[in-house]
């Protein structure tokens with residue numbers, strides 16, 4: 232099924248006024264905003280002021296011909312799609328038009344379906360490029376940050392990060408696996424007065440219990456078989472900096488007791504050693520498990536929990552912030568393309584829809600893997616939807632699937648998030664919501680939402 236084209240601004244230039252009028256009316260009936268010109272010079276003046284989404288030009292015109300116009304346009308905006316119309320049979324011109332990088336040429340008289348098809352392809356490409364550009368501009372703006380986001384949920388979290396970074400308080404991060412907890416921990420460290428000190432991370436669930444003790448607290452030479460040298464341990468190595476204890480709930484109970492003592496006393500004694508060493512560390516811990524369930528089951532010590540849980544922060548799942556999906560996807564795509572030294576423009580329109588509609592139970596990590604795989608699998612300039620793998624876990628809720636059951640407040644919130652993530656692109660928003668465009672306009676009126684409020688005005692059109 233082909234998508235309905237997004238209403239666009241189209242300029243048409245032709246020296247035949249009757250043809251111009253009929254074509255203009257037809258384009259308007261298709262929902263586009265049309266401006267017609269019977270002199271190329273007038274069109275040029277207008278192009279200097281504002282660019283359309285598509286230019287349709289006759290090839291043979293008395294003052295400036297279509298080829299010259301094409302060159303002139305492409306010097307200003309190489310991506311703007313131009314459809315050239317030519318009198319029947321002028322194939323050599325058509326070949327020249329292709330060489331001159333017109334998007335396509337159509338021989339008069341053409342069928343409207345033919346024009347519609349070319350317009351659709353041209354507009355999709357143009358709108359895709361605009362979208363990638365906007366995303367890249369946003370990525371550039373955040374280039375000095377290790378965390379990319381544009382959702383309000385992440386903005387709120389980052390406001391908290393800024394507030395807590397200056398304190399010494401222990402931070403406890405909750406959030407689903409792959410949502411970015413380690414990234415957030417690093418952001419806290421980088422914004423804190425400890426930024427010049429070390430940031431050390433340990434995944435307490437990934438190391439065997441017998442190794443965990445000496446990894447964390449260190450050991451002295453000869454304290455057990457294989458202890459051939461003194462080992463300071465992560466806690467001492469993080470002195471003056473930040474220690475990130477990922478999956479802290481997996482720490483065996485005896486080590487929980489030992490960790491609590493270190494935090495209370497500010498001193499650590501290595502395994503097998505007598506001497507204690509003073510340590511100055513800030514601890515950030517995280518888990519994706521339900522910590523309250525573990526506390527009631529006695530699998531996590533309450534006293535340690537209170538010590539670690541001074542400031543609780545929750546990293547929202549990707550499903551809670553679909554506005555970040557395309558930004559992150561574009562970032563991973565650019566990173567992979569440059570790593571593989573390939574020129575990839577972006578995601579094709581259907582691929583964008585799929586990214587937004589798909590469930591992301593594995594959060595940002597899953598998105599990163601899916602995009603990496605898509606880039607590796609596809610040879611095309613625009614990553615097609617077929618290269619985006621389906622979600623393995625069918626039961627998870629896709630980012631935008633709940634419109635049908637939504638209550639009034641939720642509906643408004645839903646619409647806002649949807650429009651924000653599509654940058655006010657109504658057709659795409661309508662497709663994702665499973666509604667007709669006119670329905671969506673009605674809902675927007677009901678909630679007093681305007682498309683302009685969702686268009687990213689960080690980028691200008693020219």
Ligand SMILES: Nc1ncnc2c1ncn2[C@@H]1O[C@H](COP(=O)(O)OP(=O)(O)OP(=O)(O)O)[C@@H](O)[C@H]1O
Pocket residue numbers: 377378379380406407408409410411412413414415477519559595596599
């Ligand atoms: N906002 C972001 N911007 C850029 N990359 C991100 C962002 N969030 C996460 N990532 C990337 O996604 C992946 C998963 O992030 P991270 O390891 O921080 O998640 P996590 O919540 O700590 O996961 P787990 O609970 O499984 O340890 C990493 O490769 C990270 O670099």
